[in-house]
Amino acid sequence: MRKPRHIRIESGALRLDYQAPAEHVQDVADELAQGLPEFVVTIDDYVTEDLPTLPCTQLWD
Template sequence: MKSPRRVRHIHIESGPLVLDFQGSAEQISSVAAQLAAAADAADLTFTVDNEVGPHLPELPCGGLWE
């Protein structure tokens, strides 16, 4: 039996830009790794947590991050 998909939340800030998305744990982990590599150069901060709700949009092009 396949286990249920674990969903995570990512919050991204860069200057006035603030983004919040939900996606599978694998997708969010992949995005976070890419953001971490660019965070200092881009003046970028992000957090990942389990605060997921129906108000959060899906990660754009989420399949690309799997």
């Protein structure tokens, strides 16, 4: 199993927190940086059981 990472996506009052495999989290962060520079994306290892899975994670396979 791939190690999950925490991704936080922020823009103004919007703050979204998800978990996903490290490769997927990095792919999403890279895409957002290229297409939506107003979004602030942070990645870390703070993964908890109640953290939802990144929607549509299978799209990054």
